[in-house]
Amino acid sequence: MYEQKEIEGTVQLAAEPAGERLFKVTVKVLNRTPWHDTGRSDRDAVLLQSLASTHTVLGVRGGEFVSLLDPPVEWAEAAGRCHNVGAWPVLVGDEGERDTMLSSPIILYDYPEVAPESAGDLFDATEIDEILTLRILTLTDAEKRAMAAVDERARALLERTHALTADDLLAMHGAIRRPGSVQGGA
Numbered sequence: 001m002y003e004q005k006e007i008e009g010t011v012q013l014a015a016e017p018a019g020e021r022l023f024k025v026t027v028k029v030l031n032r033t034p035w036h037d038t039g040r041s042d043r044d045a046v047l048l049q050s051l052a053s054t055h056t057v058l059g060v061r062g063g064e065f066v067s068l069l070d071p072p073v074e075w076a077e078a079a080g081r082c083h084n085v086g087a088w089p090v091l092v093g094d095e096g097e098r099d100t101m102l103s104s105p106i107i108l109y110d111y112p113e114v115a116p117e118s119a120g121d122l123f124d125a126t127e128i129d130e131i132l133t134l135r136i137l138t139l140t141d142a143e144k145r146a147m148a149a150v151d152e153r154a155r156a157l158l159e160r161t162h163a164l165t166a167d168d169l170l171a172m173h174g175a176i177r178r179p180g181s182v183q184g185g186a
Helices: 043-047 073-080 129-137 141-148 152-163 166-172
Strands: 009-019 022-031 056-059 088-091 100-104
Touching (some): 009 073, 022 056, 022 073, 129 152, 141 152
Antiparallel strands (some): 009 022, 056 100, 088 100
């Protein structure tokens, strides 16, 4: 049976000057959920009231975000002073666009996309699909039933994962590329 718990949170957003025509943007996502210890302080109980997989998406009009992975030379020092705790901001959208930034709890490159080796997106539509596929394959029967009960997308992920052939699984493993190489860049 699928179980949900109410979660209370706040988002704090601030911007401060960091140079000429440059601002440092800070986003804090805070879990304000009261913890009622009912004697069940196991991992599953804690996860039901956590923000463990929270992503933030920021957009800007009339401006651009600076890549923290590959900042322009004139802003590299300022980018190096940024500190990210539990989230990694990357540029998203079409290659070269700088008006949208995703901050993810998993490490991504700028402009993430589904890896060619993937049979389809599982979670974040990037190369972490192999890890997630292997994790799904190790679920117990009870965990698989719980996953299938979540929603249609979860059921589809479970079915697609079980339909993968040995060749499909092998194709996910061991791809090494530099950022940009999927698009045919250097």
